[in-house]
Amino acid sequence: MSTSEATTNVFFSGVGGQGTILASNILGQVLLRAGYDVKKAEVHGMAQRGGDVTTHFRFGARVHSPLIRQGDVDLLIAFELLEGLRYIDWLKPDARIVLNNHRILPPAVSLGKMEYPADVAGTFRKHFGGNAHLVEGTGIARALGNIQVANVVLLGALSFLFHDLDEERWLEALRELLPPRLQEINVRAFLEGRGCLAGRGQG
Amino acid sequence: MKRILQGNEAIARGAWEAGVTVGCAYPGTPSSEIMSELSRYPEVYTEWSTNEKVSLEVAFGASLAGGRALVAMKHVGLNVAADPLMTMAYTGVKGGLVVVVADDPGQHSSQNEQDSRHWTRFGKVPMLEPADSAECRDFTRIAFDMSERFDTPVLVRSETRVSHSDSPVDTGERTESALPKGLSRADAPKQVMVPAFARMRRLEIDRRMERLEAYAEEEFPGNVTEFGDLSVGIIASGVSYLYAKELFPDYSFLKLGMVWPLPRRRIADFCRKVKKMIVVEELDPFLETEIRAMGIRVRHGKDLVPSIGELTPAILEASLAKAVTGRKYRPARPRVRTGELPGRPPNFCAGCGHRPLFYALKKLGVFVFGDIGCYTLSVAPPLSAMHASTCMGASVGGAYGAGKVLGKEGLGKVCAVLGDSTFLHGGVAPLMDAVYNRGYSTTLILDNRITAMTGQQDHPGTGRTIRGDEAPMVDYAGLARAVGVRHVRHIDPYNIAETLDVVREELERDDASVIITRDSPCILLRREHPRDRFRHPLYRVREETCRGCRACLNIACPAISWRPEPGMTAEGQKRKGTALINPEQCVGCGVCGQVCTFGSIVPKES
Numbered sequence: 041m042s043t044s045e046a047t048t049n050v051f052f053s054g055v056g057g058q059g060t061i062l063a064s065n066i067l068g069q070v071l072l073r074a075g076y077d078v079k080k081a082e083v084h085g086m087a088q089r090g091g092d093v094t095t096h097f098r099f100g101a102r103v104h105s106p107l108i109r110q111g112d113v114d115l116l117i118a119f120e121l122l123e124g125l126r127y128i129d130w131l132k133p134d135a136r137i138v139l140n141n142h143r144i145l146p147p148a149v150s151l152g153k154m155e156y157p158a159d160v161a162g163t164f165r166k167h168f169g170g171n172a173h174l175v176e177g178t179g180i181a182r183a184l185g186n187i188q189v190a191n192v193v194l195l196g197a198l199s200f201l202f203h204d205l206d207e208e209r210w211l212e213a214l215r216e217l218l219p220p221r222l223q224e225i226n227v228r229a230f231l232e233g234r235g236c237l238a239g240r241g242q243g
Numbered sequence: 244m245k246r247i248l249q250g251n252e253a254i255a256r257g258a259w260e261a262g263v264t265v266g267c268a269y270p271g272t273p274s275s276e277i278m279s280e281l282s283r284y285p286e287v288y289t290e291w292s293t294n295e296k297v298s299l300e301v302a303f304g305a306s307l308a309g310g311r312a313l314v315a316m317k318h319v320g321l322n323v324a325a326d327p328l329m330t331m332a333y334t335g336v337k338g339g340l341v342v343v344v345a346d347d348p349g350q351h352s353s354q355n356e357q358d359s360r361h362w363t364r365f366g367k368v369p370m371l372e373p374a375d376s377a378e379c380r381d382f383t384r385i386a387f388d389m390s391e392r393f394d395t396p397v398l399v400r401s402e403t404r405v406s407h408s409d410s411p412v413d414t415g416e417r418t419e420s421a422l423p424k425g426l427s428r429a430d431a432p433k434q435v436m437v438p439a440f441a442r443m444r445r446l447e448i449d450r451r452m453e454r455l456e457a458y459a460e461e462e463f464p465g466n467v468t469e470f471g472d473l474s475v476g477i478i479a480s481g482v483s484y485l486y487a488k489e490l491f492p493d494y495s496f497l498k499l500g501m502v503w504p505l506p507r508r509r510i511a512d513f514c515r516k517v518k519k520m521i522v523v524e525e526l527d528p529f530l531e532t533e534i535r536a537m538g539i540r541v542r543h544g545k546d547l548v549p550s551i552g553e554l555t556p557a558i559l560e561a562s563l564a565k566a567v568t569g570r571k572y573r574p575a576r577p578r579v580r581t582g583e584l585p586g587r588p589p590n591f592c593a594g595c596g597h598r599p600l601f602y603a604l605k606k607l608g609v610f611v612f613g614d615i616g617c618y619t620l621s622v623a624p625p626l627s628a629m630h631a632s633t634c635m636g637a638s639v640g641g642a643y644g645a646g647k648v649l650g651k652e653g654l655g656k657v658c659a660v661l662g663d664s665t666f667l668h669g670g671v672a673p674l675m676d677a678v679y680n681r682g683y684s685t686t687l688i689l690d691n692r693i694t695a696m697t698g699q700q701d702h703p704g705t706g707r708t709i710r711g712d713e714a715p716m717v718d719y720a721g722l723a724r725a726v727g728v729r730h731v732r733h734i735d736p737y738n739i740a741e742t743l744d745v746v747r748e749e750l751e752r753d754d755a756s757v758i759i760t761r762d763s764p765c766i767l768l769r770r771e772h773p774r775d776r777f778r779h780p781l782y783r784v785r786e787e788t789c790r791g792c793r794a795c796l797n798i799a800c801p802a803i804s805w806r807p808e809p810g811m812t813a814e815g816q817k818r819k820g821t822a823l824i825n826p827e828q829c830v831g832c833g834v835c836g837q838v839c840t841f842g843s844i845v846p847k848e849s
Binding site for chain 2: 072080145187
């Protein structure tokens with residue numbers, strides 16, 4: 041992913057409470073500092089009570105609409121597998137995907153009325169090949185001792201796809217937006233996430 | 244300095260820069276952050292008011308005393324505040340009075356879908372409509388100047404995609420208002436709306452509107468004409484303009500930042516220059532109707548653009564691409580049948596006190612008049628325990644009104660349920676009505692010590708102000724007794740057996756009664772330490788005895804799931820599967836343990 045004149049569309053999807061908003065705020069700060077126009081839209085209120093949540097994030101020289109048109113997503117960052125799959129048709133054919141390997145069962149599945157979709161990562165690989173990256177965001181966060189920082193692990197992975205924005209820009213934004221007591225664990229989460237993709241030599 | 248601000252933050256910023264001295268609001272999605280953000284500025288007095296009508300009345304007093312005042316609410320809030328607004332259009336203002344109203348097209352978090360632009364024509368007050376955060380800041384600043392210059396309240400209309408979008412804003416510094424502070428008794432004829440004075444003021448309104456229209460034509464910087472390809476000219480306002488501009492950047496635009504009064508001459512000029520004029524607007528055909536009434540030909544508008552739900556770039560492209568560009572919109576082929584995936588509706592949080600309460604109400608088979616708050620989620624299966632819900636406070640009057648038809652037959656069968664904040668907002672007056680008119684309704688006040696759904700705002704029952712300072716606290720039991728309720732009880736909602744007993748008893752009573760939940764703060768309200776009362780470590784399913792009866796699934800706890808796996812219990816009972824508690828989601832509230840028929844859900848240590 042190279043940041044250029046044209047508008048780039050980043051789509052965050054997850055479940056209420058997973059911290060999608062913080063992740064998109066950090067991304068916004070980084071890109072504003074890098075000189076871009078940024079627009080972002082999300083829904084608050086009732087939908088947040090464990091429902092599916094999304095953030096539309098757009099940047100470029102001049103961005104008009106806060107909402108992405110279905111089919112125009114360049115980057116998908118899915119905090120939960122099913123919530124990633126739900127938006128697969130929003131993606132451009134050459135989109136890149138960061139997929140958290142984590143399942144949160146929706147009510148119909150918990151109640152045994154429907155099945156959780158099988159092999160979500162496989163479905164993404166089938167359509168997007170090596171552009172689909174499965175990341176152990178929640179697993180890494182758990183190992184770090186706080187499952188809540190999975191959002192920043194995923195952001196770290198996403199950051200690697202912006203190869204013209206160096207690591208320090210991200211860490212700076214992270215420190216700016218987080219209270220001091222949360223910075224250390226989040227910086228570690230970010231770096232671990234970034235390492236997930238760096239280790240694969242892709243980007 | 245350029246900063247990324249949410250639309251609501253930018254409105255607060257614009258008000259602060261304009262020298263606002265008083266800000267009042269009742270929270271409501273998508274407007275809530277306006278006042279919480281404004282409360283961060285030390286120069287401004289801010290408050291959570293009991294309801295929107297009170298907000299506007301407080302702001303009006305502040306305005307008459309020479310202060311600039313901001314009021315913020317969601318669309319349905321303006322229904323509540325409409326009474327003062329309609330007459331404040333007559334009295335006018337002293338200090339600038341700006342009313343922000345945030346619509347929710349698509350009903351992301353609302354009981355209806357209103358187009359607040361109708362208030363501007365109905366109420367005879369001007370309305371600005373920003374499209375992004377930069378305009379939120381600019382237009383709010385301008386609205387204060389307009390309000391004082393034209394002696395009128397000014398409406399600023401936002402909506403979900405403006406209030407809850409973030410974009411860069413050039414912020415400025417605060418300019419204190421130059422108006423002298425003080426009340427003038429000599430202004431009574433302008434401010435006491437008895438018929439004789441109000442008739443005179445009515446004439447003034449039309450003169451004001453003429454001056455405002457001239458301002459919209461010549462001066463207001465937010466009405467912008469952009470000529471491009473003249474074969475199509477699009478008239479739009481707010482976020483609809485942004486969608487249209489994104490999709491059809493090469494054509495001509497008239498962007499209206501002020502939706503009332505309309506610059507009629509400018510619209511006519513624009514339409515003369517373009518070949519085909521199209522109106523793009525979300526919800527009702529407000530602009531379209533007005534422009535048609537000017538005798539101007541509107542080639543397309545609501546014949547193609549949907550008037551229900553929110554607009555999106557995709558919807559607008561599907562409806563207008565052919566009319567604008569001549570090329571038909573072709574959606575891409577779907578990769579997956581996403582419509583068939585399991586949905587993820589919102590649900591009560593794990594450990595929420597509403598869950599066991601509604602489980603108990605369902606067991607009682609009672610008809611529940613519900614209200615506005617998180618607890619409307621109880622309508623969804625498997626709880627399915629709410630049967631009517633319309634607007635703030637309506638549950639109380641509803642339950643007692645139904646009793647007037649059902650008579651003795653209805654005893655034990657009807658109740659009203661509402662939250663603490665909702666009760667204070669709109670439930671006190673109907674409770675008084677029920678007592679005075681000898682209704683037998685039972686009103687349950689779910690006191691979770693916060694306005695929860697909108698993101699945890701304080702209210703007169705929490706003991707804290709908007710800034711977190713200590714404040715007097717409403718005593719619900721005392722209040723109920725003061726209006727004449729003779730039977731006031733408390734329940735612990737986490738104790739299902741107790742809840743069942745108390746509610747059953749009060750339902751059967753031929754007299755008004757009130758039941759208040761105790762010690763059950765919102766599970767997300769950290770300062771009340773909601774989890775302290777729960778058992779740790781958490782609960783688990785004893786796999787060897789679980790019969791797979793699914794009783795625990797009836798509480799719809801997000802931590803509990805079902806694993807289909809035919810087998811036997813340790814006692815040799817056949818089963819089709821077992822329940823499972825996810826330790827990462829369980830908070831140890833113990834409600835599942837109470838509903839398990841076979842004692843198979845137990846605290847982890849045992």
